Amino acid sequence: MLEILKPGLETTVQELPGRIGHWEQGFPPSGPADPWSFRLANLLVGNDRDTAALEWQFVGPALRFHRDCTIAMTGADMAAKLDGAPVQLWQTVPVRAGQTLACGAARTGARGYIAIAGGVSTPAVLGSRATFHMAGIGGVSGGALKNGERLRLGEAALSPGLWQVAPAVRPPIDLKDRTREEQQAIAAMLGPNDSWLDSDAIEMFFSSEWTVQARSNRTGLRLTGPEFTFSERAYSKRPEHGRDPSNILDHGYPLGGISIAGQTAIVLIHDAPSAGGFIIPFTVPRCDLWRLGQARPNEKLRFRQVTMDQASAARRRLDELCSQRSLVDMTR
Numbered sequence: 001m002l003e004i005l006k007p008g009l010e011t012t013v014q015e016l017p018g019r020i021g022h023w024e025q026g027f028p029p030s031g032p033a034d035p036w037s038f039r040l041a042n043l044l045v046g047n048d049r050d051t052a053a054l055e056w057q058f059v060g061p062a063l064r065f066h067r068d069c070t071i072a073m074t075g076a077d078m079a080a081k082l083d084g085a086p087v088q089l090w091q092t093v094p095v096r097a098g099q100t101l102a103c104g105a106a107r108t109g110a111r112g113y114i115a116i117a118g119g120v121s122t123p124a125v126l127g128s129r130a131t132f133h134m135a136g137i138g139g140v141s142g143g144a145l146k147n148g149e150r151l152r153l154g155e156a157a158l159s160p161g162l163w164q165v166a167p168a169v170r171p172p173i174d175l176k177d178r179t180r181e182e183q184q185a186i187a188a189m190l191g192p193n194d195s196w197l198d199s200d201a202i203e204m205f206f207s208s209e210w211t212v213q214a215r216s217n218r219t220g221l222r223l224t225g226p227e228f229t230f231s232e233r234a235y236s237k238r239p240e241h242g243r244d245p246s247n248i249l250d251h252g253y254p255l256g257g258i259s260i261a262g263q264t265a266i267v268l269i270h271d272a273p274s275a276g277g278f279i280i281p282f283t284v285p286r287c288d289l290w291r292l293g294q295a296r297p298n299e300k301l302r303f304r305q306v307t308m309d310q311a312s313a314a315r316r317r318l319d320e321l322c323s324q325r326s327l328v329d330m331t332r
Contacts, residue, residue: 001066002116002151008061008103010218011145012131013120013138014038016050019128023274027137029255030130030270033057033111033218033293036171037075039322041115044072044092046160049322051119052129054145057111060103061145067097069153070117070160076109076173076294091164091330109173109294118154132271134219162330169326173294185304187288187311188258193248193279196234197260204228205282206305210265214297218271220259221292223301227263234279242277250277256284256292267292285311287318 004011016038018031032038032055039049047053054061060078065071071093073080080087080103087093087101095101106112122129122139131138140149185206194202204226213222234245241249246260253259253273257280259266267284269292284292285306295301306314 002120002153003064003066004061004145004147004149004151005064005100006062006102007145007147007149008056009059010133011054011056011061012133012143013052013122013129013145013151014055014131015052015129017128018130018270019126019132019137022126026274027126027132027135028271028274030128030132030138030218032113033270034075034109034113034171034290036290036318036322037111037173037294038113038115040090040165040170040326041072041074041113042119043322043324043327044074044090044160044163044165045070045115045117046156046158047115047117047119051115051154052122053113053115053120055111055113056103057106059105060112061114062100062102063114064100065095065097066150067153069095069156071095071101072115073103073112074115074165074170075112076106078103078106078112080104090167090170092160092162094162106296110296111293116153117156117160121152121154134271163327164330165326166328169321171290171294185302186284186291187306187314188282188284188303189306189308189311190281191283192251192254192257194281196231196245196248196279197281198229198231201229202281205265206303208302210301210303212295212297212299212301216295216297218269220266220268220272221295223265223267225265228260228265246278248277248279250275253280254283256286256289258282258284269293285315287311287314290318 018029133143136142210223230245
């Protein structure tokens with residue numbers, strides 16, 4: 001068992017690929033907001049990389065372990081301590097029964113991950129252990145973990161050894177660790193409704209700086225920036241599309257879609273609705289969703305236009321990084 005002494009902020013059980021096949025009933029995929037960090041944490045403890053683990057945001061939890069195990073922490077740096085001794089991120093950490101892990105506030109990034117050998121063995125709902133708190137699904141009681149709750153752990157398949165993620169293949173969460181290209185922009189593709197904006201608005205979107213609002217969560221990141229201008233199509237439309245130029249007949253929303261609600265851009269992430277009546281002129285591809293999961297309030301974001309082929313190549317590269325080849329044996 002794993003006991004929750006302090007829940008931190010929105011500490012939840014997450015799993016990949018999430019809850020697939022139920023979006024039309026109102027259940028989004030959910031899953032980790034930063035799948036890159038999540039998968040590396042699981043690999044460090046010998047799990048399949050998609051195994052259920054813990055995600056927290058901004059303030060990490062305090063946990064007591066009731067059996068010997070190994071853990072790994074990745075993502076945001078939360079200055080964790082095990083029985084008062086500092087614990088390093090991005091490496092395997094042996095833990096003895098009775099020890100306590102205490103996590104602080106995030107010093108970089110927004111979300112951190114704690115994987116335990118054997119994984120978290122909460123009940124699966126609609127095919128997944130991923131938490132979707134708006135519907136009361138996941139964890140122990142259908143949402144964020146609470147003081148005193150206990151999580152059952154799965155059995156580790158074998159001793160995971162002692163591993164460390166090579167620095168060059170860790171996600172560059174800290175801004176100072178990012179290359180010039182990584183600091184500049186998040187990938188975004190045109191569509192599906194880019195024709196509802198005029199050419200000036202499309203150019204403005206990719207050349208402007210956008211600020212993450214504090215009113216952001218796992219449903220969507222609200223952005224503050226310049227005003228959008230619309231094409232003739234947004235005005236010469238049938239009445240069922242709505243009055244505002246950003247309104248459109250309800251249609252499906254892609255994961256990573258950037259919705260324009262009036263003049264507010266909202267990037268729809270893992271707990272977003274499946275459909276709605278606002279245009280989606282841009283979409284962040286899966287390869288860069290991890291960056292949205294680590295974006296902090298008031299952080300400045302920029303976007304760069306990519307093609308489908310470029311996005312697919314970047315996703316394949318990221319998939320290769322989330323593998324055993326990214327780990328270094330600490331015993332050698």
